Amino acid sequence: MSAENRRQKAEHIRNLLETEGDSVQQNTRVFNEGRYESTAKLDDYERLKDEARAIKEDAIERLPELVDEVTEAVEANGGTVYLADDAADANRYITEVVDGRTAVKSKSMTSEEIEVNEALEADGADVWETDLAEFVLQIADEAPSHIVAPAIHKSREEIADLFEEVFDPEDPPETAEELTRFAREHLGEKIRDADVGMTGANFVTADTGSLALVTSEGNARKCVQATDTHVAVAGVEKVIPSVEDLQPFVELIGRSGTGQDITSYVSLFTPPTDSPTFGDEALESGDGRDFHLVLIDNGRMEMRDDDQLRETLYCIRCSACANSCANFQHVGGHAFGGETYSGGIATGWEAGVHGEDSAAEFNDLCTGCSRCVNQCPVKIDIPWINTVVRDRINRGKDGDLDFLVEGLTPDEDPGGVDLQKRLFGNFDTLAKLGSAFAPLSNWVAGAGPARSVLERTLGVDSRRELPEFERESLVDWFADRGSRVDPDAARERVALYPDAYTNYVRTERGKAAVRVLEALDVHVDVPAAGESGRAPLSQGMVATARSNAEGVYDALAPAVAADRDVVVIEPSDLAMFHREYERLLPTEEYEALRGNSYEVMEYVYGLLENGADLGALPGGDGERVAYHSHCQQRTLDLEPYTTAVLDDAGFDVATSDVECCGMAGSFGYKSEYYDLSVDVGETLADQFTTDETADRTVVASGTSCLEQLDALLTRRPAHPVRLLDARRDRR
């Protein structure tokens, strides 16, 4: 990316932060908190998610056969099914059916995907969006910014101004209630006079030819009931085998999306329905209703054949991934979306239905923090899809031919990779060099001219402080010092994994970890293992990440083979071992490493539970600390170990509950994303500067969290293991 493109991107993001950020943040956070509350009430949340996932896996596997089945069922009911290859094909068919008549629509992202309104209007038909948010966007001539609440970026005041400008009413509506009444009445007339009702479908059941529509306003029901012709558009992936299969989705979709236990209406229509329709004055029999189900391929069957993108088809468009995404919370779908879809899973959808260029526009906004992973009701590994697409974008059209550059770089990825990405993806090499030439390297890198060159050529924002490399790495320090616990008398023998940051930059947390483990009678080794692959993976450099993973496994294999535990300080690296290595290493190696590796505070917790002496560690003595866990650590449900250990050791712990600190590794260094990174970070900083937290010692588990907190607070944060280290500097 050129410096100019970076500047434009930064400008666009700043503009959205100013104009739409507040509304988006307010709304998504309400949805997000609602989801946590509502899903917590489910006794069998995990079972429901597994069930939902299994149904989608099966349905996508058997999709061609289910499409045949649903076609038969709908035709037996007296309706018609049209299987459209792409948007143009679908629009041609729908335009013929509508035939210039007036249509009222309920919300449907699939219809946005094919831009059916434009096609119908070009053919002379009037089309009215009846979902209130879609109606607002229609009159404002804007695209949705969220897949469930499309006008989430607009405040009540903006909507009031818009209504006044467009309709010039005598008594302009102002309150939410008045605005709703006004829109309802306006649209009520349109619905009454329309001939065609268009809906999407959240699910289509193959066995009975039924549509399930999940709504709250009631407009979809009206669009179907009030008109003589019903056109439903749905992606082919919406077909599930049977009516019974709807159950887990009905219980999950509202909770996942907006935090409602269930939306006001879940309509199960088996069209053509026989509800009375509107005559000029009287209600008339609805028996003659015409029904068309338009099932759209538009790239989906190719996604089904794509081992990496297939999971995208399991998506039920609930928006949980968007709502739980810290970046989305701050900047919304107009920064976070391609031609149609927005939010976490949008990369998969856009890459599949519109192509990689559309996905490329916003793919980088996924920092891989993984907060969305446990929120997805069908357990899609969304960060992985984003990584794969990033990798494909990196490879580009000509990337493979750029052998000259390729030969000069230490990684495994093709030459086309953006230089900025390559810089961050090769952090290990950078850190090794930086350490070897420290402190000179720190001085040069931090000097004005170097910073401005870094910014211009590589887009490393000069406002962000660079990491300072230590001259002596953790591995070297330990090699000189040796172990202080007799291996034969030790309670445990472990390998401490020296992640690149701990090894070259924050060696103090590595040394603290060694001393704490030794105080608990553990014999520690620090094998010279390289970077985990997290850095290249974040840049979409999957081949390099794989080769790093192999290197790490080789270095740790002797410990694992001897059935020793591997203790990991950096949560994002532990997450690599537990999650991404499944995709990067042979199954046996992945399982061995996953089974033997623990986060350092989790490990300390385990030692204490199994009889180690807490008294061997310095007590907290009621010291007040503010703790920020790391996003990937929370995805793995490891936060409670740190808080439990600190509680037991006598610290008074307050925790943050923001989704993410906004730094997420390299993200916050990139000049195009620096402002967003800081904006997200300020939500965390706010939590640590309240009356209750402002004087607390700040601790954070992740390196990127530490850097972000360091930049945003006046207090210097540390890793929590340092609180347990007897050598800790007491102020």
Place this chain on the structure above:
Amino acid sequence: MSAESIATFESSLDEVGVECVRTTAGGFESTLAPLLDDPAVGAPLPFDGVSLPESVNADPTVAELEAAATGVTAAGYGIADYGSVVIQGGAAGEEPVSLYADEHVAVVGADDVLPDMDAAFDRLAADVREGAGQSIIATGPSATADMGALVKGAHGPMDVTVVLLEDR
């Protein structure tokens, strides 16, 4: 029906802002009377010994439907866990009557209160296979948050009341 399901149903209805009134066939008319705001419209009720009072217009025009303050319909069953009623709309007009009036009064037999979604989907699937054209799992009033705050009564009713017929 179990007493437990009924109790759960009542508390779930309360949580979603729906009043629940218990009655019997004999007491139906007097129970319904205070719930009706004029003009009221209705769809025929399929319960023995229960019918719509004369003040309820069972054959409304489009204009009367749109102007209705109250709409009375039967609901096929209730779902205790969620406080939902399942409106099985058909040719008799349950769908428009339950949708256009400001308040929807749903009449449910206590026998038809099912404990949870599992049970509801067994019934729903059987009904669909027997030809039920539409079943709406309706929970609370229609609502929107699109206009900057939560508003009840978006396109559908702003109030819902459930009348539970206990002698079923």
